[in-house]
Amino acid sequence: MPLFDHFDFAAPFYDRAIPFSRLEKMLEVLDLPVSGTLLDAGGGTGRVAAALQTSIDRIFLADISTGMLAQARSKKLTALCSYTETLPFPPDSFERVLMVDALHHVIDQPATLRELWRVLKPGGRLVIEEPDIRTSIVKLLALAEKLALMRSHFISPPQIAALFPPAAKIKIETEGYNAWVIVQK
Numbered sequence: 001m002p003l004f005d006h007f008d009f010a011a012p013f014y015d016r017a018i019p020f021s022r023l024e025k026m027l028e029v030l031d032l033p034v035s036g037t038l039l040d041a042g043g044g045t046g047r048v049a050a051a052l053q054t055s056i057d058r059i060f061l062a063d064i065s066t067g068m069l070a071q072a073r074s075k076k077l078t079a080l081c082s083y084t085e086t087l088p089f090p091p092d093s094f095e096r097v098l099m100v101d102a103l104h105h106v107i108d109q110p111a112t113l114r115e116l117w118r119v120l121k122p123g124g125r126l127v128i129e130e131p132d133i134r135t136s137i138v139k140l141l142a143l144a145e146k147l148a149l150m151r152s153h154f155i156s157p158p159q160i161a162a163l164f165p166p167a168a169k170i171k172i173e174t175e176g177y178n179a180w181v182i183v184q185k
């Protein structure tokens with residue numbers, strides 16, 4: 001773990017700074033409600049997972065920031081300290097897997113996407129929501145995160161899609177500066 005973690009620092013005010021407001025869109029891209037279990041990988045404070053609780057039976061959240069995990073646990077979410085590159089779950093565990101605004105923060109993007117695909121059940125759906133680096137505003141955001149010495153590395157939605165195996169059925173949706181890579185196993 002790094003000595004200074006930006007997310008540990010931001011955790012106490014993260015939800016107030018970036019409130020979750022796109023529930024309808026999230027339900028649509030995740031194809032919820034459904035019965036089963038959802039993994040929110042890099043799920044942070046659980047601001048998204050908390051809003052999805054009534055749309056699926058069980059939610060696990062995985063993150064590496066102790067500050068963010070503490071916020072998630074205060075919402076009674078099941079929150080595990082785990083790198084998304086090495087998830088502590090058997091293959092084919094989840095009906096739904098979600099990663100919001102976290103792929104550009106992880107250490108190893110190919111390893112993370114391999115893990116998300118591995119733990120997704122056949123017939124399940126995986127959604128990666130990312131700021132779209134092809135837009136000017138996200139290029140500025142990328143620069144700001146570099147200046148803040150964050151470990152960010154943005155890749156475009158087609159580059160994300162290309163990291164999944166050929167068997168993956170993939171759709172990309174965009175709205176403004178947001179992109180969703182929707183993957184069916």
Ligand SMILES: C[S@@+](CC[C@H](N)C(=O)[O-])C[C@H]1O[C@@H](n2cnc3c(N)ncnc32)[C@H](O)[C@@H]1O
Nearest residue numbers: 007042043044063064065083084100102105106
């Ligand atoms: C911008 S926050 C987004 C949090 C949450 N998904 C949301 O939308 O509110 C990115 C999160 O990714 C987590 N993270 C970064 N690298 C990670 C890794 N390798 N494994 C697990 N979590 C990671 C950070 O700790 C942080 O909580």
